[in-house]
Amino acid sequence: MAELADALRDLDENRVYDLVDQKIDQGVSALAIIDECNAGMVAVGELFSENTYFLSQLMFSANILQNVMSRLEPILEGTQKKDAIGKVVIGTVNGDIHDIGKNIVVTLLRGCGFEVIDLGVGVPAEKFVEALKESGAGVLGLSALLSTTYPEMKHVVEAVNQAGLREQVKIIIGGAPVNEQVRQFTGADYYEEDAVTGINRCKDIYR
Numbered sequence: 001m002a003e004l005a006d007a008l009r010d011l012d013e014n015r016v017y018d019l020v021d022q023k024i025d026q027g028v029s030a031l032a033i034i035d036e037c038n039a040g041m042v043a044v045g046e047l048f049s050e051n052t053y054f055l056s057q058l059m060f061s062a063n064i065l066q067n068v069m070s071r072l073e074p075i076l077e078g079t080q081k082k083d084a085i086g087k088v089v090i091g092t093v094n095g096d097i098h099d100i101g102k103n104i105v106v107t108l109l110r111g112c113g114f115e116v117i118d119l120g121v122g123v124p125a126e127k128f129v130e131a132l133k134e135s136g137a138g139v140l141g142l143s144a145l146l147s148t149t150y151p152e153m154k155h156v157v158e159a160v161n162q163a164g165l166r167e168q169v170k171i172i173i174g175g176a177p178v179n180e181q182v183r184q185f186t187g188a189d190y191y192e193e194d195a196v197t198g199i200n201r202c203k204d205i206y207r
């Protein structure tokens with residue numbers, strides 16, 4: 001693994017910030033820096049699964065990543081071309097509080113000129129439906145990192161269906177463990193592995 005990913009895995013906070021600052025100075029793109037951080041976070045997750053790290057270390061890793069993101073956000077906001085493209089409603093589903101990845105998607109979407117209605121974390125199905133009705137958005141993004149929340153994603157898709165909005169709204173799911181099988185289970189239109197492919201998907205939908 002690369003140096004930055006290793007430093008994040010080892011929770012070596014100051015080393016992480018130094019490396020991020022160096023990379024910014026060297027002109028490394030914010031997205032490449034995020035990719036490397038992602039690898040570090042996956043390693044933290046693995047150490048947590050095998051009981052080498054505990055919740056306090058998981059929380060500390062999130063804290064470090066959030067500080068990295070506050071350094072990268074001004075760069076991300078400025079990197080993309082701004083066109084008025086369309087509206088996207090997004091949130092982390094009920095039962096799940098992970099939001100670092102979702103917030104990256106939000107920053108990139110806004111940077112590209114999308115109007116984003118970010119409902120935050122632990123969002124119940126009816127709130128998604130309400131926001132879609134109010135905004136008239138054509139895209140719904142659902143984020144989840146816990147496998148226990150897949151049924152909740154399915155529930156949101158069903159709620160959109162029952163509200164009679166399914167024909168006019170494309171539903172994209174994302175979050176580290178999501179894959180094609182989960183997409184099929186939930187009935188969503190697309191799953192995306194990372195923020196950039198998610199943004200490209202939104203652009204395609206509105207093209």
Ligand code: B12
Pocket residue numbers: 038041042043044045046048049055058059060061062065095096097098099100101102104105140141142143144145146147148172173174175176177192193194195196197198199
């Ligand atoms: C940081 C972290 C936390 C932080 C979250 C802080 C925060 N504000 O988000 C804290 C400490 C709070 C936390 C809590 C918990 N966590 Co946690 N956490 C992580 C960790 C280490 C990193 C997640 C992260 O931020 N990654 C970095 C971001 C940038 O990546 P990302 O979220 O995947 O997002 C990218 C893409 O997926 C995509 N994306 C994300 N969302 C969307 C949405 C759309 C629409 C699109 C297009 C794209 C997209 O874009 C992003 C950028 O490319 C993961 C490990 C892992 N492998 O992911 C575990 C992990 C997700 N957590 C886990 C667990 C078990 C928990 C807890 C249940 C622990 C506990 N016992 O309490 C609680 C859950 C509480 C709850 N109800 O939600 C497990 C889940 C296992 C599972 N399969 O269900 C993991 C996988 C760790 C592990 N290996 O065991 N966690």
